[in-house]
Amino acid sequence: MAKRVPAPLLRRALVAWYTANRRDLPWRRTSDPYAVWVSEVMLQQTRVDTVIPYYERFLERWPTVEALADADDDDVRAAWSGLGYYRRANSMLAAAAQIVRDHGGALPHDVDALVKLPGFGRYTAGAVASIAYGKRAPAVDGNVQRTLARIFGIDGDVTSGPGSKAVWNQAAILANCDEPGDLNQALIELGALVCTPRNPACEQCPVRTDCVAYAEGRQTSIPPPRVRAKKKEVELTMVLIVRHGDHLLLERQPDDGLFGGLWCLPMLEGHLDPAGAADEALRRHGFELDGVEEAAELEAILTHRRLRIRIVRAHGGPARASGAMKWIALEALEDYGIPTVTVRALRAALTPDERARATLKDRRNAGARPG
DNA sequence: AAATCGGGGTA
DNA sequence: TACCCAGATTT
Missing domain, CATH: 3.90.79.10 (Nucleoside Triphosphate Pyrophosphohydrolase)
Structure with a gap:
């Protein structure tokens, strides 16, 4: 078994790695909560390289919540055209109107208020709260799910049930710190660049000595591949x-x-x-x-x-x-x-x-x- | 818990 | 071809 290190040491290693290795992405050049929101929604089930041009056009055209709330729906859908999962665009329009009407045009700071908005689930609420407002909230996406499952050796399905709960619990412990936004993004970035689904680059991993999957050589079996319904x-x-x-x-x-x-x-x-x-x-x-x-x-x-x-x-x-x-x-x-x-x-x-x-x-x- | 919702990159 | 991608929502 890998030795379980205290959470503070794990956090420090993750954030240090992130600080040194983070990609320079458009939404990381700002701390505007609206921009963070737009990026998080576009990135749902969508790759970074695909999102970048859409994100830049979108923010240039609708730079604020108010601008989006005033936008013509067809214009927004046209801007989303090709990105897929079009409900995201419809939800953003509804949420923008709600934010203007109920929150004075500013995104709420708390996860509990954010998750009430259309298109905000647990992940997106946690991401906006932690990255834009420094709230100590976990944000578990596919990268974090995989990365934490390997580090802590969480067996079985982690997309739902007890496996999912275990992942979120560990994420919550780690995010309970002074820099939750960086901590969450460190986990995401590690999953995207190093702790990848098929051939993880464990030799580059800052926490491999703390990783159960690495210690046991089970990187490729944790988490188990998802079985998908036939088309x-x-x-x-x-x-x-x-x-x-x-x-x-x-x-x-x-x-x-x-x-x-x-x-x-x-x-x-x-x-x-x-x-x-x-x-x-x-x-x-x-x-x-x-x-x-x-x-x-x-x-x-x-x-x-x-x-x-x-x-x-x-x-x-x-x-x-x-x-x-x-x-x-x-x-x-x-x-x-x-x-x-x-x-x-x-x-x-x-x-x-x-x-x-x-x-x-x-x-x-x-x-x-x-x- | 399972199904549905786009489209594309990658091995 | 099969898997997965900074998930959310409905059934």
């Missing part, structure tokens, strides 16, 4: 209609659920042939299609689904777009929140001329084969 295969058909050569019919998704609040091509269940698409569009959306032809196919992989998508191009649609439907100019697409899969569908199915005019923001992945 559900879903077939769907997207309908592309361009009117007057430059206006596209899009449909806003309900706020809850997949792509909540974002604008997508009208979607139909199943891989429909031209006749089937015409029938289903009338049944589901109440408008008629003619001249339906297959335009492209593509595949999109989400966390729990594999989407097999057929894109058909047609004429028709509603005489007047109403409700969730809207005709949007190709040149105005950048003003709307559009999920990556819809952007990919448009890239694949628009004509080269239309594609040149469409203001589609860059995504990393754009692989699709013409149908």
Whole structure:
């Protein structure tokens, strides 16, 4: 067994390492609680390198809670476009309004008040409280979970139940110190740079002599890999209609659920042939299609689904777009929140001329084969 | 406790 | 291909 060192020594080693090795990230150049909040939400289940450009654009455009509370929802969703987990953007809008209304425009200092805000869970509340306000609150993300499980030799599942409780308890002990923000970020940074999931760089670790997993050679079995449900295969058909050569019919998704609040091509269940698409569009959306032809196919992989998508191009649609439907100019697409899969569908199915005019923001992945 | 919600990097 | 990423929310 590794010898259990007193918490103060462990803290000192962690913070010293962090001070010497911390990356220079945009949100570490400020102590503005609002900026910390934005970064923490964007970083939920999202890699640092992905977040950086989104974070910088977001803070430049909405530099304060008040600015965000006054923002147009579609503008914020457009700024979030491509980042994924769009509920985060909707929650931030709701939380900003709540902070202005109930807290005078300043984020609350206490974890108990923070967790009441939309989009704040235990982690985000603890991160903001400790980093922005110096509160002695733990903040356990995936990095901390893994790192503490290894240091303390916490066996079994640590994502829930007793394993999770044990991790949070140790995190709370460590964060009960004079520099909880640095301590929490030290654990996070150690997990991101050294105590990585597959091949941890134990020789670089400042606390390896205090680590149960290292002492017992169990770095790769603690924590155990998570078993994930198999992806559900879903077939769907997207309908592309361009009117007057430059206006596209899009449909806003309900706020809850997949792509909540974002604008997508009208979607139909199943891989429909031209006749089937015409029938289903009338049944589901109440408008008629003619001249339906297959335009492209593509595949999109989400966390729990594999989407097999057929894109058909047609004429028709509603005489007047109403409700969730809207005709949007190709040149105005950048003003709307559009999920990556819809952007990919448009890239694949628009004509080269239309594609040149469409203001589609860059995504990393754009692989699709013409149908 | 389990399912759902994006998208992409990495081995 | 499989896993994971500075998680939150609903069922």
